[in-house]
Amino acid sequence: MDTSKPAIFVNGALLPMHVRKRVRTVIQVMGSDRGAVVGKSPDDLQLVVKGSPPSAPLTNFVEVIGIADSEKSIQAETWTNFGDAFDTYSYNQLCQLANGEYQHLFL
Amino acid sequence: MYGSSQFDGSAAAFMGGGFMPTQTAQPPSDSSSFSISKNREARCLFPLTVKQINSLASNDESNFIIDGAEVNNVTIVGRVSHKEDKTSEYTFLVDDGTGQIECTKWPVTDFNEIPSHFIECIYVHFYNTRLRGVTTQPPVANSTSTPLKGYQAAPPYQSSAYSSASGLNNASQMILNFLQQPVYLEELQMLVDNGLVYTTINDDYYKSTVNA
Numbered sequence: 001m002d003t004s005k006p007a008i009f010v011n012g013a014l015l016p017m018h019v020r021k022r023v024r025t026v027i028q029v030m031g032s033d034r035g036a037v038v039g040k041s042p043d044d045l046q047l048v049v050k051g052s053p054p055s056a057p058l059t060n061f062v063e064v065i066g067i068a069d070s071e072k073s074i075q076a077e078t079w080t081n082f083g084d085a086f087d088t089y090s091y092n093q094l095c096q097l098a099n100g101e102y103q104h105l106f107l
Numbered sequence: 108m109y110g111s112s113q114f115d116g117s118a119a120a121f122m123g124g125g126f127m128p129t130q131t132a133q134p135p136s137d138s139s140s141f142s143i144s145k146n147r148e149a150r151c152l153f154p155l156t157v158k159q160i161n162s163l164a165s166n167d168e169s170n171f172i173i174d175g176a177e178v179n180n181v182t183i184v185g186r187v188s189h190k191e192d193k194t195s196e197y198t199f200l201v202d203d204g205t206g207q208i209e210c211t212k213w214p215v216t217d218f219n220e221i222p223s224h225f226i227e228c229i230y231v232h233f234y235n236t237r238l239r240g241v242t243t244q245p246p247v248a249n250s251t252s253t254p255l256k257g258y259q260a261a262p263p264y265q266s267s268a269y270s271s272a273s274g275l276n277n278a279s280q281m282i283l284n285f286l287q288q289p290v291y292l293e294e295l296q297m298l299v300d301n302g303l304v305y306t307t308i309n310d311d312y313y314k315s316t317v318n319a
Contacts, residue, residue, distance in 0.1 A: 009225070026218075061218070082218040094222045094229075102229045 012045025157206035
């Protein structure tokens with residue numbers, strides 16, 4: 001993992017605060033739209049993920065790391081299948097903590 | 108270790124991580140000659156020989172320092188021998204000609220481990236900085252044993268005016284801070300009125316009549 005490019009944990013509500021920055025999140029894949037993947041963020045907001053997914057089929061949950069290019073979309077550089085069962089509630093809590101009073105542990 | 112799509116495995120992925128731009132690909136025979144990086148950040152990636160790592164272990168265990176710089180992430184290049192494939196992890200020996208070192212590679216099969224790890228980082232940090240230091244905020248309480256009526260979930264933190272200089276230990280201070288929150292003061296008074304708790308050495312110390 002390249003530690004010179006840290007990525008901020010985000011959910012749908014936090015993404016707008018980090019436009020043009022490197023972010024990471026886990027989406028629940030809902031479908032695709034004009035070549036981009038449409039998914040649900042850990043806090044149930046719709047996000048669009050652009051870029052080149054891996055050739056293998058995407059699982060239900062996918063972690064994406066990349067640059068937030070708008071308040072609702074990410075240009076993903078890295079896609080990682082996280083399987084079909086994932087605790088989005090805990091991940092969402094982590095996003096809030098990592099952007100709140102424990103931000104100094106992450107960035 | 109985490110996501111095959113992110114682990115590229117090539118030597119280029121480990122070359123300095125962007126902190127040592129002058130570093131070029133080093134052949135294994137050159138691994139014993141390394142230059143001190145001018146970048147002294149703790150996240151610097153150090154190329155080390157196994158011999159250097161072994162000499163670190165015999166020094167201060169809490170803080171690895173080599174040549175005046177703090178060492179956290181390291182790269183080693185050597186031949187893999189003695190692989191052992193266990194269910195949860197994969198251990199192997201790396202021999203770089205200066206020594207052998209055991210490495211462990213953990214396959215992540217449940218991706219909940221990833222947020223779980225970071226949440227643990229937060230918890231341990233919280234434990235070490237808040238609970239061991241001067242306590243100004245109580246931890247989130249669980250409701251398994253409390254007799255308070257209508258108790259659903261812990262309220263947001265409220266700062267306490269008390270400091271630990273009052274002579275209380277950390278656990279007592281935590282409980283005190285928790286009970287000082289206004290909603291609990293009313294409930295506490297109700298418990299006192301009903302003879303379920305009583306004050307002891309002063310008005311801030313309560314004991315249960317049920318299991319005193």
